Each structure stands twice: as C-alpha cells, then as structure tokens.
Amino acid sequence: MAFLTPFFLLGLGAIAIPVLIHLIQREKKRVIEFPSLMFVRRIPYQSVRRRRIRHWWLLLMRAAAIALIVAAFARPFLHQGAIAAAANGGAREIVILLDQSASMGYGDHWTRAKDAARTVVQGLGADDRATLVLFNKNAEENMRATSDRTRLEGAINAAKVGSGATRYGPALKLAESILSRSPIKRREAVLISDFQRSGWSGSEEVRFPEGMTISTVSVASPNTANLAVPSVAFARSSFSGQERLTVTAGLSNKGDEALKDVPVTLTIDGHEIQTEKATIAAHASGSVSFTQFTLSSPNVRGFVRAGTDPLPADNTFNFVLAPSEPVSLVIVDSGDRAASSLFLAKALSIGTTPVFQVDVTSASRLTPAALEKRAVVIMNDTMFPPAGGGGALKRFVEHGGGLLVVSGDRATWPQGEADLLPGRFGATVDRTTGRSGSLGYLDYSHPVFEVFKAPRSGDFSAAHVFRYRALQTAPTDRVLARYDDGAVAAAEKKIGGGRSIVWTTTLDDSWTDIAVKPVFLPLVHQLVRYLAHYEPPTSWLTVGQVLDLTARAKGRGDRSDRIVVTPSGERISQSSAGEGNEGLLELNEQGIYEIRSTGAASGRPEAIAVNLDPAESDLSAIDPRELVAAVTGHATPTAAQPAQSQEMTREESERRQSLWWYLLMAGLLLLTAETVIANHLSRKEKFL
Amino acid sequence: MQSPAIPGARFVDPKVLMRVGNLELLARNVVEGFINGLHRAPFFGASIDFAEHRGYVAGDDIRRVDWRLYARTDRYYVKQYEADTNTNLSVLLDISRSMKFSSRGIPKLEYGCYVGACLAYLAQRQRDRVGMITFDNDIVSHIPPSAKHFNVVLGMLEKVKAERPGNLAVPLNKMAEHFKRRGIIVLISDFYEEPEAILEAIRPLKFLGNDLIVFHVLDPAEIDFGYEDASSFQDLETGEQVPVVPQSLVKEYRAMIQAHIASLTTKFSEHRIDYTVLNTAEPLDRALFSYLSARERLMRVR
Numbered sequence: 009m010a011f012l013t014p015f016f017l018l019g020l021g022a023i024a025i026p027v028l029i030h031l032i033q034r035e036k037k038r039v040i041e042f043p044s045l046m047f048v049r050r051i052p053y054q055s056v057r058r059r060r061i062r063h064w065w066l067l068l069m070r071a072a073a074i075a076l077i078v079a080a081f082a083r084p085f086l087h088q089g090a091i092a093a094a095a096n097g098g099a100r101e102i103v104i105l106l107d108q109s110a111s112m113g114y115g116d117h118w119t120r121a122k123d124a125a126r127t128v129v130q131g132l133g134a135d136d137r138a139t140l141v142l143f144n145k146n147a148e149e150n151m152r153a154t155s156d157r158t159r160l161e162g163a164i165n166a167a168k169v170g171s172g173a174t175r176y177g178p179a180l181k182l183a184e185s186i187l188s189r190s191p192i193k194r195r196e197a198v199l200i201s202d203f204q205r206s207g208w209s210g211s212e213e214v215r216f217p218e219g220m221t222i223s224t225v226s227v228a229s230p231n232t233a234n235l236a237v238p239s240v241a242f243a244r245s246s247f248s249g250q251e252r253l254t255v256t257a258g259l260s261n262k263g264d265e266a267l268k269d270v271p272v273t274l275t276i277d278g279h280e281i282q283t284e285k286a287t288i289a290a291h292a293s294g295s296v297s298f299t300q301f302t303l304s305s306p307n308v309r310g311f312v313r314a315g316t317d318p319l320p321a322d323n324t325f326n327f328v329l330a331p332s333e334p335v336s337l338v339i340v341d342s343g344d345r346a347a348s349s350l351f352l353a354k355a356l357s358i359g360t361t362p363v364f365q366v367d368v369t370s371a372s373r374l375t376p377a378a379l380e381k382r383a384v385v386i387m388n389d390t391m392f393p394p395a396g397g398g399g400a401l402k403r404f405v406e407h408g409g410g411l412l413v414v415s416g417d418r419a420t421w422p423q424g425e426a427d428l429l430p431g432r433f434g435a436t437v438d439r440t441t442g443r444s445g446s447l448g449y450l451d452y453s454h455p456v457f458e459v460f461k462a463p464r465s466g467d468f469s470a471a472h473v474f475r476y477r478a479l480q481t482a483p484t485d486r487v488l489a490r491y492d493d494g495a496v497a498a499a500e501k502k503i504g505g506g507r508s509i510v511w512t513t514t515l516d517d518s519w520t521d522i523a524v525k526p527v528f529l530p531l532v533h534q535l536v537r538y539l540a541h542y543e544p545p546t547s548w549l550t551v552g553q554v555l556d557l558t559a560r561a562k563g564r565g566d567r568s569d570r571i572v573v574t575p576s577g578e579r580i581s582q583s584s585a586g587e588g589n590e591g592l593l594e595l596n597e598q599g600i601y602e603i604r605s606t607g608a609a610s611g612r613p614e615a616i617a618v619n620l621d622p623a624e625s626d627l628s629a630i631d632p633r634e635l636v637a638a639v640t641g642h643a644t645p646t647a648a649q650p651a652q653s654q655e656m657t658r659e660e661s662e663r664r665q666s667l668w669w670y671l672l673m674a675g676l677l678l679l680t681a682e683t684v685i686a687n688h689l690s691r692k693e694k695f696l
Numbered sequence: 697m698q699s700p701a702i703p704g705a706r707f708v709d710p711k712v713l714m715r716v717g718n719l720e721l722l723a724r725n726v727v728e729g730f731i732n733g734l735h736r737a738p739f740f741g742a743s744i745d746f747a748e749h750r751g752y753v754a755g756d757d758i759r760r761v762d763w764r765l766y767a768r769t770d771r772y773y774v775k776q777y778e779a780d781t782n783t784n785l786s787v788l789l790d791i792s793r794s795m796k797f798s799s800r801g802i803p804k805l806e807y808g809c810y811v812g813a814c815l816a817y818l819a820q821r822q823r824d825r826v827g828m829i830t831f832d833n834d835i836v837s838h839i840p841p842s843a844k845h846f847n848v849v850l851g852m853l854e855k856v857k858a859e860r861p862g863n864l865a866v867p868l869n870k871m872a873e874h875f876k877r878r879g880i881i882v883l884i885s886d887f888y889e890e891p892e893a894i895l896e897a898i899r900p901l902k903f904l905g906n907d908l909i910v911f912h913v914l915d916p917a918e919i920d921f922g923y924e925d926a927s928s929f930q931d932l933e934t935g936e937q938v939p940v941v942p943q944s945l946v947k948e949y950r951a952m953i954q955a956h957i958a959s960l961t962t963k964f965s966e967h968r969i970d971y972t973v974l975n976t977a978e979p980l981d982r983a984l985f986s987y988l989s990a991r992e993r994l995m996r997v998r
Contacts, residue, residue: 039929041797045929
C-alpha cells in the first residue's frame, strides 16, 4: 500500500476534533427574552455528565469517517496490482465477437466456437475486461465490459445458435465503438466465426484505429458438404372449379461431392404427400417437382425436406399456401358497338398472377348489385351511368374500389360527378393531321409504370395517338403520363379509400393503336393491379425481415389484439392499438409463426413461414487474414505481435485502482449515518 | 413615506374597521349621558322605543297622553319611552415591559394599541366620549373621556413605550378614583399576575357600575412555548435569566398557561366581566369581530 499524496495524511489530526467536541462542550450563550418566567421552572444543565464521553461508538464513527476521507485525499494504491499489471504488459480491453448465425449450426462449429470464447475468457488477467458480443445479421452487446470470468462464461454457455444470416460489418463496428470508448490502452477484438464469405462484402466501412487489434478464431471446416433447399416454386392451375398446385423444390449442393438419390419429401399440413429421389452434382443445383394436389383452404402449411447433412437447418424449406383470389372487375361500355371492349377483355383474360375475373356490361344496365364484390370498374368510352348506377359508382370508389375511366367519342361525364375524376374533360384534340401524337412522358415512380422503368422494358413511344380528350387536372391530382405535346395522357386522383385514373385516349384501335402494341397487355394489367390494390401472396419470408402486423390487421379490418406464437413456442402479445414499434414483429427464427387474433372465432390461425437466408447455405469461407487486413489496414494480424511490456507509473496504478473513490464514499456514508444517529439521540435526550 | 395627518391614525386600520364597522359597542349596563345615543339611559325620555303606560299625574305634558287609550278606558294614561344616551369609553392599556414581547409578527403592545384604537373609533363613531389611560406599575398618562379626544387618544397611542415593569393593583386603584360616571372600561393587558391578585386589582373599577371589558393579549410563543434549543430565558419584567430546556417543560408550561386562562375566564365571568384572550398571531379583525358580534348578540337577548 502506498499513497500518491501522503502529506494529506496530516489531516488525520482532525480525528481529535470530535473528541474535543465531545469533551469540551460549551454551554450555549443564547439568550431569549420572554415576557414573564412565572410559569417556567428552572432546570439546570447537566454539567457533570458533560465532562465524560457518553457514546463511544458514535465517537468512533466520526473518527473513522474523518480517517477514511483523509485517506481518500492521500490517493492510496496497491503496489502488488501495479507490479502484476506491469508484468503482463498492462490491462486489456477485449471484445469477444461470437458468431451465432445459422451456419454455425454446422457440425461441431458452435461447440468449438464456444470453447474458443471460453479460452479467451480464461486467459483474462486480473485487470483485463471483456465484452461478449453475439452477432449474426445484427450485433448485440450480450455482456458489458467486465472482469468477472464467471459471468462471462455463463453468458457464453447460455448463448445459442440463431437463424440469422452472417454479417461481419455490424459486429466489427460495435467492437470498434466499445474499444474506442475504453480508457485502457491495450484494446483487442477476438472474432470467433466460421468466416462465411457471404458475410463480408468488402464494402463495409469498418476501420480499426491504431492501437486496436483484432485476432481471429476460425471454426470453419475444410471440405464441407451441405445440401440446401433454397427455394420452392408453385404452379397453380384450375381443374373442375378447384385450384390445383404443383410444388417444385429447388435443391442446391454446396459440397465437393455429388449427392445421389437424396430423398426429398413434401409435407402438407403434417402429412407426407410425396417423397422423390434426387441426384445433384457437386456445387450444382437441381429441382424436384411433386405431383399436383388440390388446395382448398387458406393457411395451409407445408415444407420440403431434402436429405440429411451436418447443417440440417437449411435442408427444410417452409411455406404457407392459400388459394389464389382472382381480381374481379367489370368493364362498362356504351353497349352500342359490338366488341368495343374486346381488347381490354382479351388482355385481362390472359393474367395468371392474379387471375382477372372480367364481366362486361353497358352503362345503362349498370346496377349497384353489379358493383358488389368488384375490385375495379373500367368505364370504357361510355357515358356516366344513369340513375342509381352513378351513385353506386361513387360509393364504390369511396369505399376503396378502383375506377379506370377511358375516354373516347362516347365518354361523357356530368359536371356534378366531376369530383370522381382527376380533372375536367375538355375538347377532343385531333392529331390525325400531320404527325400523330405519342406518349412522351411517363411517371416511372408510379407503381403502374414502375415495371417499365428499366431499359427495353416497354416502348410506349411506338404507339400512335390520333385523338385524345383534353384533361385539366387540379394541383392535387397526379399526372401519370403526358403526350408529346405536354397534354395529360393519364392522371390519378385518390378518393376516400379508392383510386380513380383517367386515360384520355381509348384503349382500343379507334383513337390509338396502343392496343396492338406489346406494352398494351402489361399496361392494362398494371393499371388493374394498381387500382385493385393487388398484393401478390407471399408464401414465405426470410429470417431478419420485419413484419408490420398492425398494418396487416388494418388492411383486413381486424381491430382485435393479437398473440404471436414463434416457432420456438414463445408467445408475444400485441395490442391492436400498438403504435410505433409495438406492431412490428422481427422474424428471428426459422419455422412457422402463428398469429392468433383474440377477437377471431375459432379456426386456423394465420401462419407465416420463415426460412433461412439462402446465403447461409454457402459455407465457403473467407481467409480470416483478408478480413483482418481489411479492418486494421495491416497485412498481418497485429495481435500476433507481442505486447510491449511497460512499467506502470504510480499515477497510472492509482488511477486504475481508484481506491480513493471507495474510501470517500465509505467516509461520506459513515458521516450520513452518524448524522442520523446523532439527531435521533439528540431528540431522545433533549440536550446535547 | 408620507406620515399620516393624525398621529396614531395607523392604529385605526381600514381593513379591520371594514370588518367590524357594522357592529356597535353597546354598554351592558345602564349609563348616563347627555346626547341621544345607543346606550340605555336610567331615564325615560324622548325616543322611539315605547316602554310602558303610566297614569297621568298633574304636571305631565298633555302631549304625552295616549288619547286612544283614554277613548277605550276613559282614563288618562301617559306613554313612556326608553331613552337612549351616550356613554364614556375608557381604554386602560398596560404598557409594562412584558407587553413589548414579540416572537414573530407584531409585539403585544402594538396589538393592544390596535385593539384600543379600533374600539375608540367605534365609540367615537356612535357619539360616545373616548378616553385613554396607560399604565405600568403606575399611571403613565391619562386622557379623560371626551367627545373631542379621539385624536388625542390616537396621538398618545403613537407615543407609548414599554419601559418599566408592570403591576396592576397600584394603577387600577388610582384609576378607580378617577371614574365618577358609569361607562365602559376596556382593560388591555397580558395579566402576568396570579388570578386572585388580578381580580382584586380590577374589582374597584367594577364597583362603580362600569361595564368592564378585559382583553388578555398573548403572543403565540407564550401560549405554545414553541422553543426547541436549550437557552437562557430572560424575564422582560425583572431581567432575571434562567437556563431552560424547553422540550423538558413545554407540556407543563402549556398546561399552566391554559390553567391561568381558564382561571381568569371563570373568575371574570363570575363578576360579569367580559374576558377575551387575543392571540397576536390571529388577525385583529377576526378577534374583534368575534368578540363584538358575540357581545351584540347577547345584548339583544336581554
């Protein structure tokens, strides 16, 4: 034990102060004037008792408090600790980065990784501190910087392999952040992983500054053999009014040896439907198709399992199936012209994703009943529906329906119903003389034209426009397309929950020849999909994705609370009123998530299939030295360099041990306790 | 700061008067006076309060004959009315050294000045004659009652100082000789004497048929003895110092002061003397209002 500022110890003489106060307590000289002392009895002070110490332990508390505070100011430190620290080159700040991605479940990788982490912990010195960071796609500080080996080993033992993909960037950034905050000079990161190549793109902007080192422990196995089911495709067909489905499973052999007669099994709702044999060459892919089966109910769960290997997680591919729902729409035309909707009806009869269910009627026969259960109404060059049809059309759009108004010779729209349109129709513009018109501008940011954004994804300029109706749009309306002369070709207006789009020329061969151009079919499909709010069904999601359950529930009009059951059986309650992050569900596990609505009647709960990131199946490893070089800027890991032994100064030893802080706190606590006790005694005895 | 036009006018606090201004200080006993006032006179006279009929005797003013009664009874009766008159109000203010005590807020002496000034104002407003006597162990100053002495009373209140020890018996006996006419006497003191001695000193004032009102002015510290630290206590009257540990005798002190007040209450009530304890921590208007309203209520019941 030594002191950095020993002259402060002279303050120990202050211990005499409480003794003197105890012994030489003077009578108080305060005089209070009082009108009359006729009622006041005379009570003399207890002068005899004042001359001896009454509370020895109270005196000791005061003396001890003063001694502790004086000792704290003298800045004590232990020699022994300084010598030990100097012997091994000083204390270290270590961050253990333990990869817990799905690929670590291969063979004994995870066991070896944990053993390596324990070895690092056991090698910690008395003054060393370590932080355990578990990472996959994201990195999490599992155990904050501590010298407690037991806690660190406990955290390592409790860690489990996850289902996430491997990403080294977030883990290394977190390590760099932790190390840069540390006051300790020797700072090291230890990365324990199988070093999957897919986890490092090289574009991560991670750079350890000088003084920080990184050492690596690779648990990768040479000559890995891994068969994976990275995807499943579904082919739907209709047979005698029922939907039939063909499942085709993709297989990928990442191993160095060909796999022969691997059993691939399709299981639907817990029943094994079929098992096929597959043979896949080394580093090659294949597929297996199963026989058709009828799909009649929603939320049908299934999975495809192929063979067995040291990484079983990617041998199974989960999915959830639901019968496809056709988009129902009605084309309303004038009815006075044969086959006026031929192009539209034909184009829409071709769709498979989704299937379009098309009915054609005339404006005069449009009834409210005809709009029931429709997603889209196409007013194809016709007048506004008379009588109840017009009102029904308005309500239809306000309640979320889609309206496509195609203008032409016969298109008339009453002024009173103009609020259903994005603008007001003007006169017909004739472009038959001279050069015909063409579409000159398309809003590719709009979902309708987004698919045409890429080069050679549809040439709209090839279509000739001979006539169109002028349209004066309001500032609030969105113009989707313009002709080469700047006039509006298509515009959109949102009304209530629905959408209304006006196409200012025809969608047949009367005013334009777009109907015979290749872009016609995808254009019509995109228009109807957008107006119908069509979302392609998702049969599975990938680990790491985040699901907005509140938005999903709102979309279905479900206002009740939810309970989510994860594949591991954990139950998560979610309130329907949850806002912000509360309604978000991060899919961290592989398998089937069940979402039960508390207000729903008994039945099959909604299911969501979650699969591994296909990249996790690729076990090819990166050279750890390559990663270290990228992070540190050194060609060789600097961790291999022996730490320079340096003698710690007295000041450094004292600063690291910080014994003064504990002494000061103890002294202050003693003083506080002494104050409380002395006050209590003072009140009890009624005199000092 | 501009000084008020009349010395001592600060003791007539508008806030206090606003509260007690609608009350009247009525003499409990019959008093004699020359001016029609509020107090009952020993004579029947011109008034609006009908008292009784009596038979006509020669010499009575025939204007007072009740002719209606004569019509019914065929006898002459004269109507008699109760006469109201004015009275003397004398404020006896103790200005012994103990009265200058103040634990917080205003001293007892100043509080007593306020009480005296307010009562004098009330009396003067109802056309009574106002006088004032200050005393400690002897009479210090004396202003005889007069309808014109209100401002003089205020001027004297402005100048009073508590400088000497007090004694009730000597000055009150002297005062008893001054009072020739029945009236209202207001005695304001802190009464640091034994109850028997106090009563013995006051009794001569009562003998004359005066309506005696006693205000016992006490500081809150004198009532609850809220001291904490052990200190030397100095008697303001005698200058004697006594070391005191307040917490050890606070209970006994409180019991003794309460017993003193209770004893005074009993003894004064036995002699039909109004006795009121005034705590200087309480607003003056509240204390005066409660006293005057109670007195007025009792007077109406007679």
